[in-house]
Amino acid sequence: MPAASRLVILDRDGVINHDSDAYIKTLGEWVPYPTAIQAIARLSQAGWTVAVATNQSGISRGYYDEATLAEMHGELHRLVSEAGGCIAHIAYCPHGPDDGCDCRKPLPGLLEQVREALRLDTLSGSWMVGDSLRDLQAGERMGCRSVLVRTGKGSRTEAKGIGLEHALVFDDLAAFVDWLLHQTQA
Template sequence: MYDASKLVILDRDGVINHDSDDYIKSLDEWIPYPGSIEAIARLSQAGWTVAIATNQSGIARGYYDEAALESMHDELHRLVAIAGGRIAHIAYCPHGPDDGCDCRKPRPGLLEQIREALELRSLARSWMVGDSLRDLQAGQAMGCRSILVRTGKGERTEAKGIGLEQAMVFNDLAAFTDWLLTE
């Protein structure tokens, strides 16, 4: 049984791996940040459940297909397992920004999928870690505590300063993990 107070939900691009304005379209372009894989493993080893909620509109735009996305996620699972950790669930939105879906962040549909997959009553007291305001907004809609990382689009998001009143800010996923595991 999972415990929402021991759940960390991560955005993918810009939090776990390098992001690109041209989209991460293939396994070759999917490059983890130094320390991110180890951070996920350390969270798992300390009894935290890790899930991922990621917008992947490149699918709707025709830049890559679901098989390419699956290969990236398979590699992510593999690297985390080698490091001694586990990702409990990956939820992704394949839709474009104008598709009107409920799953594209800032809407909370991906987090609802995670809640259902992990059989939790709520996500209150969980952590949502992202590099953009829309990540934090999706988490806040579900009662999550907000973490902004400065990797990816995080520095730009922090500079805008809008909507970050409830967020804690860390340099990267590893720094957040260091802090959380000493709390």
């Protein structure tokens, strides 16, 4: 069983792969940041557990279906595995903003799913990495430490400066992983 203090939870779009205001609707549109794939592998190799928590309202909006999402996540697993890493769990919310679910970030339901899937008592002390305020808010509700990356919508989120009092800010996932692995090896 992983320890919460050795868990990194990642948002997907804008953290692991390029984001699009028009949604990532096909496997062909899902373009990972090469440095992010390597960063996930490096975390795994250093004994960290990596999970993903991602809002995917494009499903409820009819832009793509769960089978297409499964193809994207299958490719993510494959690339990370080829790089020598592992993603322990991917939780996703297929709902739209007005669907009244409890899993759409900033609500903590997706992170609760991660906690349950990994059989953890708490997520307190783990890391939540995102490119939007709602990612950080979901993590903070579960006791996670917050990291904002400037990729995706992160630079826009940083420019607003609201709600980032407790967040560390990095250029991208790879820069955060460099910092984290240095901190834990020191």
